Amino acid sequence: MNETPVKQQNTGAYYGQAVASFAIALVAVAVGIYRLEADGWVRAFLGIAVLYLTTSAFTLAKVIRDRQEVTQIVSRVDQARMEKIMAEYDPFAPKSPHGPERPGGER
Numbered sequence: 702m703n704e705t706p707v708k709q710q711n712t713g714a715y716y717g718q719a720v721a722s723f724a725i726a727l728v729a730v731a732v733g734i735y736r737l738e739a740d741g742w743v744r745a746f747l748g749i750a751v752l753y754l755t756t757s758a759f760t761l762a763k764v765i766r767d768r769q770e771v772t773q774i775v776s777r778v779d780q781a782r783m784e785k786i787m788a789e790y791d792p793f794a795p796k797s798p799h800g801p802e803r804p805g806g807e808r
Contacts (some may be wrong), residue, residue, distance in 0.1 A: 727755070 734747045 722801075 728750050731748070734744050734751070737744055737747070
């Protein structure tokens with residue numbers, strides 16, 4: 702009954718493809734900015750904008766991942782509580798005439 706999900710891990714090929722894709726995109730933008738026929742200040746501004754966008758994308762990805770992990774942990778805790786309640790519940794146990802017992806033996 703206890704189903705512990707296996708942690709999913711990316712393959713080496715997937716990781717390599719992601720790193721290569723990021724590197725190619727960054728180099729392509731850098732070359733495009735370098736070869737742009739514009740003033741140096743304009744190219745510098747575009748370069749800084751690309752770096753800022755890149756760091757913001759990494760931060761956003763981390764925040765989304767962290768939120769998903771917290772949701773999974775809360776879901777697993779709730780699932781464990783429900784499994785404990787279901788394991789302790791006995792539908793054939795004699796019922797008390799005074800109503801169900803509360804936690805701690807109180808009625």
